Amino acid sequence: MTTPVVLDGGDRRCVLLLIELRRLTLQVPADTTIHQIATDPAAPLDLPAWCHLTGHTYLGPLPAGDRPTYAIRVTAAAAVTDPDRPWRPTQV
Template structure:
């Protein structure tokens, strides 16, 4: 029977690479949250991200969750950043990784999902914009 490796042993394994390309940090953080949820403590993730907000958003997300921000990687052609996964990290909302899953939002109703509420607001805004465009088309 073999023992599971100690968490620090994963730090020596090849890093897991998440190539975010030119996607915005919001989408990258959602992907990163899902990725690290299945990784062992101590595993290093390299996130390739060209979004100019990445050097700000990634350290902030690590501070929120408890994962360890290791900094920018200088040896790559595209901007990349490293984090170390922590087993005791705090969970975030699945579709809003900038929001802690354990902290209730002020004014939230019991069972209300903040991410769904935001999506509903966005959908309403798109619908209103579409209706306004349709109305202008009828007038012109």
């Protein structure tokens, strides 16, 4: 098993987190697990919704730690989204 890639979103809003997460999913190989640290209260709703939209696999929240962390597995055939608005699919 490979070590997960950690994306520390700090206290940034989910809009910025999704932009960073989208960028990272394009840089790592398929089947990479990303641990997204996110304190934004919208993260538990936005992250699974974004994964559903794109086709990445939402693995859920990790056991309690000092900061909320969510696991996502990168999918090779993920849908492409707008770089500045990753909640919008790109029209091809």
